[in-house]
Amino acid sequence: MWLKADKQEWKQFRTAAEVFWQKNLPPADDDAVILVEAFHQDVRVTLRNLAVANAIRRIRPARLVVFTGVEEAWRRTLWKGFDVSLVRELATAYGAAETIDVWDIVRKSDRKPSFDVSAYVAATDARLAKLPALPERPAAERQRYGDGLAAFYEDQFRRNVVALVTSHVDYDQWGLAVEVARRRSVPVIHTQQTGCLKAYALFPEHDTGAGTFREELTRQIGDMFESRVWPRRDKLRPVTELIAWRAKVNLGRPSWWRGGTTASVDLNNPAERAVLRTHAAARFGLDPERPIVAVFNHAVSDALGTNRELFPTLADWFAGTAAWAAEHDSAQWLFLDHPSQALYDSTGFFGSVAKRHHGARHLIFQPSTALSKNALWSLTDLGVTVRGSVSNELPAYGIPVIQAGWSEWSSCGLSTVVDSTEGYFKTLDESIKAIQDGVTLITEEQVQRARLWLWLYRSGSDVVTPQVPQWEVWPANTLLKTMRATFRHIESDADPLFETVERMWTRREPMLTRTDLS
Amino acid sequence: MSVGTWFRTDYDEPALPAGLPLTLSSGMNPAVTILDQMVRGNGIVGRVVGDFGAIALKIHGGGGPVRVAVSIGLDDVATRWWADRVRPSRLAAELPRLVAVRAQGRIHGGAVLARRQGWRGAASAEATLSFDLTAGEMRDDGLLLVEIAETAHPSWAAGRLCARSAIGLRINRIEVREQTAPTRTTGPSGATGCDFTVIQPGAPTAYRIVTAAVPSAPPLPLSPRNRVTRQKPARAVFKVARAARRAAVRALPSHPGAVEEVVAADLITGEPVPVETTRHDDETRVRLTGPVTRPVLLGSAKPQPTLSWRLTPVEPA
Numbered sequence: 058m059w060l061k062a063d064k065q066e067w068k069q070f071r072t073a074a075e076v077f078w079q080k081n082l083p084p085a086d087d088d089a090v091i092l093v094e095a096f097h098q099d100v101r102v103t104l105r106n107l108a109v110a111n112a113i114r115r116i117r118p119a120r121l122v123v124f125t126g127v128e129e130a131w132r133r134t135l136w137k138g139f140d141v142s143l144v145r146e147l148a149t150a151y152g153a154a155e156t157i158d159v160w161d162i163v164r165k166s167d168r169k170p171s172f173d174v175s176a177y178v179a180a181t182d183a184r185l186a187k188l189p190a191l192p193e194r195p196a197a198e199r200q201r202y203g204d205g206l207a208a209f210y211e212d213q214f215r216r217n218v219v220a221l222v223t224s225h226v227d228y229d230q231w232g233l234a235v236e237v238a239r240r241r242s243v244p245v246i247h248t249q250q251t252g253c254l255k256a257y258a259l260f261p262e263h264d265t266g267a268g269t270f271r272e273e274l275t276r277q278i279g280d281m282f283e284s285r286v287w288p289r290r291d292k293l294r295p296v297t298e299l300i301a302w303r304a305k306v307n308l309g310r311p312s313w314w315r316g317g318t319t320a321s322v323d324l325n326n327p328a329e330r331a332v333l334r335t336h337a338a339a340r341f342g343l344d345p346e347r348p349i350v351a352v353f354n355h356a357v358s359d360a361l362g363t364n365r366e367l368f369p370t371l372a373d374w375f376a377g378t379a380a381w382a383a384e385h386d387s388a389q390w391l392f393l394d395h396p397s398q399a400l401y402d403s404t405g406f407f408g409s410v411a412k413r414h415h416g417a418r419h420l421i422f423q424p425s426t427a428l429s430k431n432a433l434w435s436l437t438d439l440g441v442t443v444r445g446s447v448s449n450e451l452p453a454y455g456i457p458v459i460q461a462g463w464s465e466w467s468s469c470g471l472s473t474v475v476d477s478t479e480g481y482f483k484t485l486d487e488s489i490k491a492i493q494d495g496v497t498l499i500t501e502e503q504v505q506r507a508r509l510w511l512w513l514y515r516s517g518s519d520v521v522t523p524q525v526p527q528w529e530v531w532p533a534n535t536l537l538k539t540m541r542a543t544f545r546h547i548e549s550d551a552d553p554l555f556e557t558v559e560r561m562w563t564r565r566e567p568m569l570t571r572t573d574l575s
Numbered sequence: 576m577s578v579g580t581w582f583r584t585d586y587d588e589p590a591l592p593a594g595l596p597l598t599l600s601s602g603m604n605p606a607v608t609i610l611d612q613m614v615r616g617n618g619i620v621g622r623v624v625g626d627f628g629a630i631a632l633k634i635h636g637g638g639g640p641v642r643v644a645v646s647i648g649l650d651d652v653a654t655r656w657w658a659d660r661v662r663p664s665r666l667a668a669e670l671p672r673l674v675a676v677r678a679q680g681r682i683h684g685g686a687v688l689a690r691r692q693g694w695r696g697a698a699s700a701e702a703t704l705s706f707d708l709t710a711g712e713m714r715d716d717g718l719l720l721v722e723i724a725e726t727a728h729p730s731w732a733a734g735r736l737c738a739r740s741a742i743g744l745r746i747n748r749i750e751v752r753e754q755t756a757p758t759r760t761t762g763p764s765g766a767t768g769c770d771f772t773v774i775q776p777g778a779p780t781a782y783r784i785v786t787a788a789v790p791s792a793p794p795l796p797l798s799p800r801n802r803v804t805r806q807k808p809a810r811a812v813f814k815v816a817r818a819a820r821r822a823a824v825r826a827l828p829s830h831p832g833a834v835e836e837v838v839a840a841d842l843i844t845g846e847p848v849p850v851e852t853t854r855h856d857d858e859t860r861v862r863l864t865g866p867v868t869r870p871v872l873l874g875s876a877k878p879q880p881t882l883s884w885r886l887t888p889v890e891p892a
Contacts, residue, residue, distance in 0.1 A: 327579030455581025
């Protein structure tokens with residue numbers, strides 16, 4: 058675990074946590090277990106998992122089993138300071154009965170699982186090597202690791218498992234655990250790395266088994282939005298407006314959103330947009346009078362194949378869109394690269410696409426940080442993405458977005474989600490014509506839905522509990538001190554953590570909600 | 576309905592238009608409506624954080640012809656902001672900045688900024704550009720948009736002008752007043768501090784170049800960037816090394832000599848502009864062969880970084 062905290066602070070935190078959980082959890086009287094992963098090096102991620110697991114243990118007493126460990130490629134690519142002994146100490150403080158170094162077992166394993174793991178192995182290989190494409194034949198070692206992990210998880214899930222709590226649902230170490238859990242009809246709770254406490258849940262009775270974890274979730278989130286949130290729109294209007302304003306000036310920002318002074322928007326009306334548009338367009342040699350389509354490249358090796366997408370990979374989508382755009386100069390195209398691309402691509406994919414279209418004056422390739430959000434909003438007439446957050450941000454302010462794939466919010470009716478490649482290019486073509494004809498591509502209802510999604514994401518499904526300080530409560534010493542105060546000085550009855558997890562668990566809802574939305 | 580209709584939320588505050596005449600010297604003024612790649616200042620209007628930086632002011636009663644004066648500043652913090660973002664090599668010297676000023680969608684002029692160097696005489700640079708906006712360029716309750724923009728550098732100036740020139744520059748002040756009679760664009764008239772200068776559109780075509788030797792610019796200040804240089808005890812050592820480098824550069828004798836030949840380029844595109852250089856005794860004179868319709872960059876053909884120029888108009892011979 059990566060933890061730059063004072064030793065003394067860490068010790069006091071653990072003591073406080075240990076006493077708290079000893080008195081707040083009923084003892085397990087059977088062989089039931091809750092499985093929790095602790096593969097991520099950030100302590101905030103693991104804390105969220107452990108808090109949710111313990112909240113479930115209050116309803117259904119069970120022993121806590123923690124999976125941890127680190128593999129060389131993960132350490133090399135992402136987690137330079139992972140320390141298994143610290144994870145063990147943390148797990149013990151939260152009342153874990155066992156902490157298993159999974160990678161220690163898998164490294165020596167040559168066992169085969171009962172199902173095919175190649176999709177997970179390929180996606181993991183692409184991520185760790187930072188490749189934009191799925192490798193034809195992943196390294197033999199990765200295949201062995203994938204097999205070993207799946208076989209290990211199959212063993213573990215033979216126990217009487219109450220739930221799997223996991224921070225991620227992709228790649229081999231997490232994805233295979235989720236896959237096995239679904240095959241064994243075990244509920245999966247997926248905690249989120251932003252806000253206070255956010256979590257999604259997939260319960261076996263709502264799992265059709267037809268798609269990936271994220272596909273199932275997208276569908277269920279859509280249903281919940283339609284039946285519980287949309288009917289409340291009038292009552293929620295003042296607060297959604299406030300959140301829409303806060304999102305505009307970059308307050309209440311999710312941990313993974315772009316920050317900084319250039320991410321705050323000042324524009325209020327078409328006149329202000331038009332003034333800045335002339336200037337911003339001139340910087341890139343664009344004509345402000347003609348339609349401008351912004352295509353947002355995603356982090357190219359991020360969780361490939363984990364939700365429904367029109368193209369085999371994110372890179373195929375981006376290169377395909379650029380190739381199509383090159384032949385369609387009725388619009389001007391702004392291709393923007395993901396701000397964190399360096400962490401996801403080692404091959405210079407974006408640059409290679411830009412080079413291929415060098416000389417096409419209606420195609421502009423830029424890192425997205427080269428534009429302030431003010432400039433971006435003033436230029437963009439139509440946004441295009443697969444699953445990027447722009448597909449919920451832009452519609453909330455009346456800029457239409459086409460999605461070539463699914464995301465968490467894609468069935469909530471904010472954006473135009475297309476379901477085939479022919480349909481995708483046809484929609485692009487029609488949308489450009491519509492902009493030229495002055496037709497509005499987005500409805501007031503879509504704007505309202507997008508603002509309601511902002512509310513649901515940032516407020517409705519974000520549980521405020523002292524047990525899980527907000528993501529920005531950091532550095533580690535500050536976080537540990539805050540939590541120590543919670544454990545020592547706050548009485549735990551009616552803590553929102555316990556109430557909300559119980560509500561989600563007993564009603565089998567797809568997400569944790571701050572208030573009762575039934 | 577067009578894009579922008581739904582930008583507003585119920586919680587947005589309307590901008591308060593400022594009346595004329597306006598002297599804006601703080602970014603906290605409620606007339607500042609939009610900031611694009613700029614941060615607000617307290618005692619200055621703001622500072623540019625990207626390759627371009629723009630600010631929009633809401634002005635009441637600006638529908639008629641107005642005169643706008645924009646003061647651009649280059650100070651020590653500007654060089655550090657630039658170095659933090661561009662990450663130049665450790666030995667890269669500070670280079671003159673060349674920027675264009677665009678307002679209401681049109682480039683009105685440009686400026687070259689070089690700080691005065693020296694052991695004791697170091698100082699910030701400021702350039703004020705004044706230009707007219709004709710009636711209707713700004714609407715009556717409209718926005719005035721002022722942008723500090725990058726320009727294409729001509730090939731002969733490669734390595735002699737600062738790349739990504741706008742980063743870190745300040746807008747010190749913006750003045751707007753009603754204009755009675757049209758006046759041509761004016762820029763700074765003093766010494767530029769470097770071997771470049773900009774002729775604003777509509778300016779005379781013939782000049783005498785008055786030169787003076789200036790100390791050479793030391794390497795840029797760099798924020799500690801790796802684990803070793805970030806450590807406090809180690810930092811002291813690097814600081815000594817940096818001070819020594821600066822001292823070494825400053826101790827260099829500067830005998831730049833006279834201006835031999837002058838070249839000119841369109842400030843916006845970098846295309847060459849025909850220019851004649853003549854030498855009378857100790858004096859160098861330049862004459863642009865055509866009228867100045869767009870801002871023009873003048874520079875000496877061979878690099879003379881320790882020469883500062885000042886142009887004085889002369890009657891064409």
